[in-house]
Amino acid sequence: MTVRTRIAPSPTGAPHIGTAYIALFNLAFARRHGGKFILRIEDTDRLRSSAASETEIIKALRWLGIDWDEGPDTGGQQGPYRQSERTGIYRDHVNQLWDSGQVYPCFCTTERLQAVRAAQIAAKSEFQGYDRACAGIAATEARRRVDASETHVFRLRSPIDGDCRWQDRLRGEIVVPWAGIDDQILLKSDGYPTYHLANVVDDHAMDISHVIRGEEWISSTPKHVLLYQTFGWQPPEFAHLPLLRNPDRSKLSKRKNPTSILYYREAGFLPDVLLNFLGLVAYSFADGREEFRLTEFIDQFDLDRISLGGPVFDVGKLREFNARRLRALTIDELQERLQQWRLNQNVWTRILEMAQPRLNQLTDLVPMSSFLFADRLPDTTPQLLRQAGDETTQLMERLRLAQWEIEQTTEWTSETVRALFDRVSALENIKLKKLLPVFFITICGAKVSLPLFDSMLLLGRDLCLRRILYAIEDLEAAGCRLGKKQLKALQSRYRDAGSGA
RNA sequence: GCGCCCAUCGUCUAUCGGUUAGGACAUCAGGUUUUCAUCCUGAAAAGCGGGGUUCGACUCCCCGUGGGCGUGCCA
Structure with a gap:
């Protein structure tokens, strides 16, 4: 079997350090096994996705030295690699499931859904989720309402009892009762797929062999397993990596930490150091090495060496690694790095244009611009x-x-x-x-x-x-x-x- | 609330039943250095609690506890 892994960021903001972390492990695993690594843009949230964000994510990953074999910018045989360009595919798949009755249209309004949820919380109901109100609508009636352009989504029928079980590569068997999982929305009322649908359809279409992703996805894996079953597809192997944490152990968030990769670039961290550091959280070399290049990381990479405790992203340690690498450079190399960063002719020209009208002596320049x-x-x-x-x-x-x-x-x-x-x-x-x-x-x-x-x-x-x-x-x-x-x-x-x- | 995941120094981690529990970052102390930083040496620092299993548990199992995630027409 050919190993194919992917990183599937959602272009809804600044490129996140967590994306780079997951990408690194996917990249290393694919390369280590002579496989392919794919970038897929999950822009199914029409409201929040932006082309600018996609561009920034791609730039940031490339800055780090993360390269993919297939992606929206590099192309490939199994594209397009942008989900917004694949909406027809998802629609066809949903129609197929609708014909076989495994999916049904739901006409509930957002308001009703909110009310149901509020009532469940108020009643301290054990089950929290969609009450399947539309699941029982007769097929012909449902068809008629859809044809009449009544606003609707499509939901997947989920089992109401029994357990969903699957093997996680890192955690062994995971068993989740179906009772806690409601009928998931597959297609939104705007015709776009939800993450669950798009993700499964694309991972299958793109022959993804190993889904290496964040721990936050464990609880929705049953929905994905169910989709693979429903389509009659072989699911990929799942490996859920621990989430990066703030110093207070909550999930890494921009409120408590710089989470944008761009911050680290702007603040003078070296890309290879950041990547090195990311390879050290939740992972360790068998020989205890802590400094390495990407090629060395790939050569020794062993997915099963990942540790599962949620690692705190320790900026202090990152800084120390950065310091060590900086000091080890030759002066020529240091100059090169500085230029790549911000200390270059181009930037100075722009500064001089701003500074000149404010100069009294030449000595004014550097103090005036030091904040930059x-x-x-x-x-x-x-x-x-x-x-x-x-x-x-x-x-x-x-x-x-x-x-x-x-x-x-x-x-x-x-x-x-x-x-x-x-x-x-x-x-x-x-x-x-x-x-x-x-x-x-x-x-x-x-x-x-x-x-x-x-x-x-x-x-x-x-x-x-x-x-x-x-x-x-x-x-x-x-x-x-x-x-x-x-x-x-x-x-x-x-x-x-x-x-x- | 319910479901799931996780649990070794402050932090990142090693250990895959038998070790004085090792390393790195941070901290502290000493030394080198015209200051500082670097660098070198050293110190302090950990198996969440309770039950099992076993000749023997950090390691395997169970129950607590703690933390995290999920419970969205977000991903």
Whole structure:
């Protein structure tokens, strides 16, 4: 059997460090066994998916040195590799199951579903999920309503008793009672497939032999196993990797850690070090080696050596690995790395264009632009407090709004940066000019600096986001915490303004 | 609530029934260095609890406990 593995990111935001982690193990396993590694874009969420995010994910993975044999950008025999371009395939498969009665249209409204859910929670019902209200609608009646273009989804009939069992490569047999699994939606009312359908159909169509993915998928594996059964297909081998964790052991999240791969690039981490580090969480070499290149990782890779405890992503240890690698470089190599990063002619030209009108002596240049080459700035709290005066609540709110805005922005251009600050100033009902000093301090470290938006472009989205988060962190430590209610109110104000997703 | 997954130093981990429980990062102490950093040496630091199985359990089983994930027309 030919080994074929895949990484299947959803392009709904910044490229996530967890994607790289799962990708690395899939890549290594495929290469180790002379197989193929595939990139498939799971853009079935029409609302949240974006082409910009897909581009960023591809760029980020390539920056790390992760390469795939087939994918939306490289092509391949079993494409297309973007699920939005395969909707016809999913539709055909659902129709096939509809004909055989294993799938049925469901006409329940979102409101009814919410009500059912709320009632189940209120009644402390053991079963929580869809009540199968539409499962009993007569076939002819269902057909008629669908033909009449009544809004509907398609659901898969699931067993109501017995157990679903399968072998996980790393965890052995997993047994899940069917009773806890409801009739899953396969096709949404917009005609797009859900993850479950698209994933199974594509893994089969693309001859994926091993599904190596995050632990968060274990609980939906029965749905996938059921789909393979229903289609009469041989399921792939499953291996569920432990999830990366925050220091508090919750699932790695952007609120508590930098999770964007781009942050690590912008903040001066070497791609090979980051990849090396990712190969060390949840995994160890049989000979205890801790420093390695990708080729060495592949050569010795053994899927069964993965450990199952959820590893904390320790940025401190990553930094130390990065330091060691940096120090081991020759000066020429170091220069090369620096140029690849940000210290190059092109960037300097852009800086000079901004700096020239502000220069009195040549000596002004480097101090003036040093913030463009830093990760964390010296504590900006005193400056921010001075700027805010008594209005510290407002200050915190503005930082939060900017944070949320940046998190929503995947395209990072002068237009989008400008637009996000326009939205914040509209939301706060003040002029942009009045709003910006706070962000000059947060991003540039001083109220007086090089132009903010262009600086932000140079720094990159995720580093700017980090600086805002650093500022919030520091201010909170200084006692400027927004109350739970205040934060909630701000959130709903933000949502109502229509900026949020 | 229900279901599932997991459990060794603070953190990442080794150990696949018999070890003084090993390494790495962080921490601390000492040494080298014009400062600092590097570098070297050393120290402190762990088997969640309770039952079994066994001549012998970190290792296998069960029950607790703790953590995580899932329970979406998100993936």
